[in-house]
Amino acid sequence: MEVLDFYADWCGPCQMMKPVVEEFKEAHPEVKVRAVNIDEEEELAAEYRVSSIPCLVVLKDGKEVNRSVGVMPLKKLEKLAEV
Amino acid sequence: MKKYDVVIVGAGMAGLTAAIYVARAGKSVLVLEGTMHGGQIINTIKIQNWPGDFEVSGADLMNKIYHQANNLGAEVEYEEVVKISENRGDGGFVVETNENEYACRAVILATGTEPRRLSEKQAADAGSRPISYCATCDGALYKGKPVVVVGSGNTAKHEMKYLEGICSKVHHIHHDDPIPADAEAVFVAIGRVPNTKVLKDFVELDKDGYVVAGEDCKTSRSGVFVAGDCRTKSARQLVTAAGDGAIAAGAVVEYLK
Known part of the structure; x- marks a missing residue:
């Protein structure tokens, strides 16, 4: 299980997600969370067709199983990641 | 059904400020938020008109206010309100969300606005x-x-x-x-509309959907107050939302006496 967290420094809602993602990482150390700065990793953002951020993509065995765009509280992120 | 003195709908600047004031007055308070606390201002990276901060991001400011409300005892649940009605019998209200039902003695509406959608x-x-x-x-x-x-x-x-x-x-x-x-x-970017769809048959709205109330933040229904951008008003600013929160909280505390 892996979560890709597409963000950018200039994106306000992404700043809002930062503490939520931190809390998630602490509560679920078994899930790999990878922060992807879309300015630095344009290709990855394009590969996953990210059209709006913050965008969280949940991968299982490397395959996308879920995604969500926009801010959300911890409990919704947990639901998204099915943990 | 869980019961509170006050249920606040919306965890933006108006709702969270109201929560701080209501909690400090010793009343039990639940804030219901459909998406994420913070409201519209979290989209802003550099706020330069919030007194006391030369520059602050919406996310940082709202997270501070959220923790402040929380520390004072205000509860926050991330559930979307789908209906508010009078509680026959006890004179209070029932607030229904997509997950639960809550009873309360008074309500503060702080639902804010959202972008007008494309036709x-x-x-x-x-x-x-x-x-x-x-x-x-x-x-x-x-x-x-x-x-x-x-x-x-x-x-x-x-x-x-x-x-x-x-x-x-x-x-x-x-x-x-x-x-x-x-x-x-x-x-x-075709303007904003108030988030008041579920309030249509509950309190008086103006033709654009804003909750009708003066600076006293009292709606057409006794025991129901309104704060922030979803109210009929001339200036929709961060400080006026906070101001509304304080006024609505004061009015609620008075109502509960």
């Missing part, structure tokens, strides 16, 4: 192309690509200026024009 015709025209309501959030995803901005107000002009620094071409159209064929994304 059905234009949305159909846009097809599978991404639609964004925030150029500063999503603009950089269209570096060197043609995009279009829909809208004729100040926000639309501001978004265009921002996108012109990033995109290869920024088309500008009005709310009833066709979407240009080459635009790879559609940025919408």
Whole structure:
């Protein structure tokens, strides 16, 4: 299980997600969370067709199983990641 | 059913300020939020008109206020309110969400506003192309690509200026024009509308959907108060939302006496 967290420094809602993602990482150390700065990793953002951020993509065995765009509280992120 | 003195609908500046005041007055308070605490201002990276801070981001400011409300005993649940009605029998109210029902003695509505959505015709025209309501959030995803901005107000002009620094071409159209064929994304800035759909048969709304109330924040229904951008008012600013929160909380505490 892996979560890709597409963000950018200039994106306000992404700043809002930062503490939520931190809390998630602490509560679920078994899930790999990878922060992807879309300015630095344009290709990855394009590969996953990210059209709006913050965008969280949940991968299982490397395959996308879920995604969500926009801010959300911890409990919704947990639901998204099915943990 | 869990019971509170006050249920506040919305965890933006108005709702969280009201929660701070109500909690400090010793009343039990639940704040219900459909998406994420913080409200509209979290889209702003640099706030320069919040007294006391030369510059602060919306996210930092709202997270501080959220923790402050929390520390004072206000509870926050992330559930979407779908209906509010009078509780026959005890004179209070029942607030229904997508997950639970809560009973309370008084309600503060602080539901804010949301971007006006693209018309059905234009949305159909846009097809599978991404639609964004925030150029500063999503603009950089269209570096060197043609995009279009829909809208004729100040926000639309501001978004265009921002996108012109990033995109290869920024088309500008009005709310009833066709979407240009080459635009790879559609940025919408056609104003905001109040989040008051579920309140339609509960309190008086004006023709645009704002909750009718004066500076005393009292709605058409006794025991129901309104704060922030969803109220009929002349200035919709962060400080006036906070001001409304304090006024509505004061009125609630008085009502509960």
